[in-house]
Amino acid sequence: MTLQEISIAPAAGLSEARRVGTLHAFGRRRLAVAAVVVFVLIVLAALLAPVLGLHNPNTQALTDRLRGPSWNHLLGTDELGRDQLARILAATKISLWASCQATVVGVVLGVPIGLAMGLVGGRADSVISRAFDSLQSIPPLILAIAIVAIVGRNLTPAMIAIGIVFSPTFYRVSRAAASTIAGETYIEASRSMGQRTYKIVLAHVLGNASSALIVQVSTTFAFGILAEAALSYLGLGVQPPSASLGSMLTSAANLLNSSPQLTVEPGVVIIVLVLCVSLVGDALRDVSAGELR
Amino acid sequence: MNWMMRTGGAAPALPTAEQAEPALLVEALQIGLVGARAVTPVVTGLDLSLARQEVLGLVGESGSGKSLTSLAIARLLDTRSVRVLHGSVRLFGRDLLACSEAEMRAVRGKDIGMIFQDPMTSLDPAFTTGYQLTSVIRRHTAVDKQAARRRAVELLGLVGIGDPRRRIDQYPHQLSGGMRQRVMIAMAIACEPRVLIADEPTTALDATTQAQILELIKNLARTLRMSTIITTHDLGVIAEVCDTVAVMYAGQIVEHATTEQIFYHPQHPYTERLLLSLPRVGVEQEMLGIPGAPPRAGDFPPGCRFAPRCEYVTKPQCVANPVPLKQLDAARGSRCVRSEQLTLQGVRT
Numbered sequence: 001m002t003l004q005e006i007s008i009a010p011a012a013g014l015s016e017a018r019r020v021g022t023l024h025a026f027g028r029r030r031l032a033v034a035a036v037v038v039f040v041l042i043v044l045a046a047l048l049a050p051v052l053g054l055h056n057p058n059t060q061a062l063t064d065r066l067r068g069p070s071w072n073h074l075l076g077t078d079e080l081g082r083d084q085l086a087r088i089l090a091a092t093k094i095s096l097w098a099s100c101q102a103t104v105v106g107v108v109l110g111v112p113i114g115l116a117m118g119l120v121g122g123r124a125d126s127v128i129s130r131a132f133d134s135l136q137s138i139p140p141l142i143l144a145i146a147i148v149a150i151v152g153r154n155l156t157p158a159m160i161a162i163g164i165v166f167s168p169t170f171y172r173v174s175r176a177a178a179s180t181i182a183g184e185t186y187i188e189a190s191r192s193m194g195q196r197t198y199k200i201v202l203a204h205v206l207g208n209a210s211s212a213l214i215v216q217v218s219t220t221f222a223f224g225i226l227a228e229a230a231l232s233y234l235g236l237g238v239q240p241p242s243a244s245l246g247s248m249l250t251s252a253a254n255l256l257n258s259s260p261q262l263t264v265e266p267g268v269v270i271i272v273l274v275l276c277v278s279l280v281g282d283a284l285r286d287v288s289a290g291e292l293r
Numbered sequence: 294m295n296w297m298m299r300t301g302g303a304a305p306a307l308p309t310a311e312q313a314e315p316a317l318l319v320e321a322l323q324i325g326l327v328g329a330r331a332v333t334p335v336v337t338g339l340d341l342s343l344a345r346q347e348v349l350g351l352v353g354e355s356g357s358g359k360s361l362t363s364l365a366i367a368r369l370l371d372t373r374s375v376r377v378l379h380g381s382v383r384l385f386g387r388d389l390l391a392c393s394e395a396e397m398r399a400v401r402g403k404d405i406g407m408i409f410q411d412p413m414t415s416l417d418p419a420f421t422t423g424y425q426l427t428s429v430i431r432r433h434t435a436v437d438k439q440a441a442r443r444r445a446v447e448l449l450g451l452v453g454i455g456d457p458r459r460r461i462d463q464y465p466h467q468l469s470g471g472m473r474q475r476v477m478i479a480m481a482i483a484c485e486p487r488v489l490i491a492d493e494p495t496t497a498l499d500a501t502t503q504a505q506i507l508e509l510i511k512n513l514a515r516t517l518r519m520s521t522i523i524t525t526h527d528l529g530v531i532a533e534v535c536d537t538v539a540v541m542y543a544g545q546i547v548e549h550a551t552t553e554q555i556f557y558h559p560q561h562p563y564t565e566r567l568l569l570s571l572p573r574v575g576v577e578q579e580m581l582g583i584p585g586a587p588p589r590a591g592d593f594p595p596g597c598r599f600a601p602r603c604e605y606v607t608k609p610q611c612v613a614n615p616v617p618l619k620q621l622d623a624a625r626g627s628r629c630v631r632s633e634q635l636t637l638q639g640v641r642t
Contacts, residue, residue, distance in 0.1 A: 122373065185414040192369055192409070193402035193429045193480055203428070207419045 025287045032283030039276040046093040055083035057090040058241045075265055079255060088269055091243040098159045099224025105163025106220055110170025115201055118178025136168035141230055148236045155237045162227045166220050173216050177209030218281030222274045229270050245270050314386055316488055316520035317343035322380035324361050326590060333591035336361055336544040343520050350531040351524040353541030354587055359524040363492045367405050368397050403433040406481035410493040412473035416465040422476045423461035433484040448479040453509055471502035482513055489514060489521045495530060507533045528571060540564050543588050543598040550625035557639035560627035563599045565637040605635055
């Protein structure tokens with residue numbers, strides 16, 4: 001057995017060698033792993049809320065208003081006697097979904113155009129890049145509020161607006177990656193083998209840009225959660241009786257003195273969600289940076 | 294190996310009339326750098342004929358246009374900065390410069406295989422060798438994943454990679470430079486191209502690996518009956534593998550001949566100086582460079598482009614008018630007005 005074989009040949013699973021290496025590096029970051037676990041638990045709880053045998057989040061029980069935690073209501077009830085835990089889980093689901101919308105819009109808008117412009121370059125590139133730059137100068141929440149003013153109080157258009165404002169970051173990341181990768185010899189090599197352009201872009205360019213994009217996705221997702229909370233807090237997002245982390249804060253704010261737990265609970269969920277997503281993003285960035293030769 | 298023998302050997306004997314037609318015929322090729330204001334010609338009036346199963350060496354200094362020429366043949370020039378201005382490139386009679394981009398994509402990798410200089414960067418670090426190899430195979434042949442993988446393993450074995458079953462699942466960073474170049478060669482010959490273009494295939498490798506890679510290219514060219522162009526600045530490479538040689542200087546071919554003729558009876562002063570600059574084993578002597586520097590593109594002298602550095606220059610015949618490539622006999626030509634008067638020195642044995 002040569003030295004080389006010893007160093008690179010674990011008995012099995014060689015094809016997975018690199019992926020396993022990345023997972024390993026990630027696994028060594030305990031905080032990030034904890035963040036993943038917590039995030040997954042929250043997501044599962046939010047998705048499975050209907051089958052967990054909880055109360056209906058919108059059923060009022062005016063005789064049971066503002067109760068503290070009990071076995072019947074684990075996190076107590078709000079000012080209309082609704083189960084706080086059920087409402088928080090319903091709100092989390094809406095929050096995650098809204099943030100997904102914004103992120104998907106950002107990716108769908110930014111990534112393909114970014115890849116194309118990074119490869120094409122030239123005048124089209126500078127025009128489109130300036131357009132995205134100016135898009136980035138718009139404050140996302142203000143645009144979302146303006147959109148709500150036009151189309152009415154509805155969360156989806158507002159989150160799409162936020163996604164649009166976030167597309168420049170995806171555009172930039174993928175454009176930068178594409179223009180760097182376009183100059184790599186392996187792109188020329190695969191062209192010399194008659195590989196189709198779309199295949200080169202999808203496999204080689206996107207494949208090599210993916211780690212940067214994943215980090216960007218996590219950042220945007222975290223902001224999406226905050227943006228949804230902010231919009232709903234202002235009463236521009238989810239409309240009653242549906243629960244949202246932001247709107248729960250608004251109604252609970254009036255009762256801050258008598259029932260502070262109503263404010264604290266959704267607040268903690270927001271903090272934990274954003275923190276988890278950010279921690280995962282940071283770890284992914286560190287891991288993928290370590291992967292570079 | 295089996296697969297190679299099967300399909301490679303099945304090619305029918307070609308009729309002689311067709312056999313006379315060269316595999317690749319480049320005529321009056323002119324390549325220019327596209328600047329903001331003007332187009333600067335860098336390769337001018339280049340004629341090249343590659344016979345079937347011939348191994349042709351394209352030798353010249355950096356900047357002489359040899360790489361541009363080989364890229365232009367496969368239409369791989371970055372048209373934003375470098376363009377073929379005119380000329381024709383015929384692959385078995387088919388004009389490649391008239392092909393659409395889609396047609397060219399079908400030609401590349403299938404009819405023309407290419408090997409590049411730097412194996413360290415020619416493979417995508419994010420994918421396994423197997424993925425990159427099978428994607429080339431599946432691009433040009435209608436086979437399923439398993440069959441492509443079997444072929445990939447075969448190809449890796451064919452290019453001399455030990456334990457191909459294991460190597461196929463490795464990433465480029467797990468392979469040495471020599472092995473990566475072997476993988477590149479496997480990709481280039483995956484679809485049994487009839488023409489192989491190797492652009493400085495050994496420049497980035499160390500000396501022992503160079504010899505192995507050259508041997509491999511030579512053997513593959515013979516067994517797969519490929520016509521091959523090797524560009525290099527290394528005369529050793531030429532001596533090792535080439536049947537014929539074209540010497541490039543300042544965007545022109547200044548001499549072409551068989552390898553033996555070039556080495557023993559050069560007919561152009563530039564070739565002579567190149568040969569003289571070779572260090573000789575066991576002989577204590579100073580390195581003999583060629584005085585001066587090659588002219589920059591766009592600044593070519595009006596007459597013979599080598600004249601400013603040539604020790605045999607006579608005015609005005611050398612500097613007045615552009616010097617045509619003079620055909621001396623069937624195989625050779627020289628772009629020197631005085632080639633018949635001069636007795637030039639080849640390598641001394």
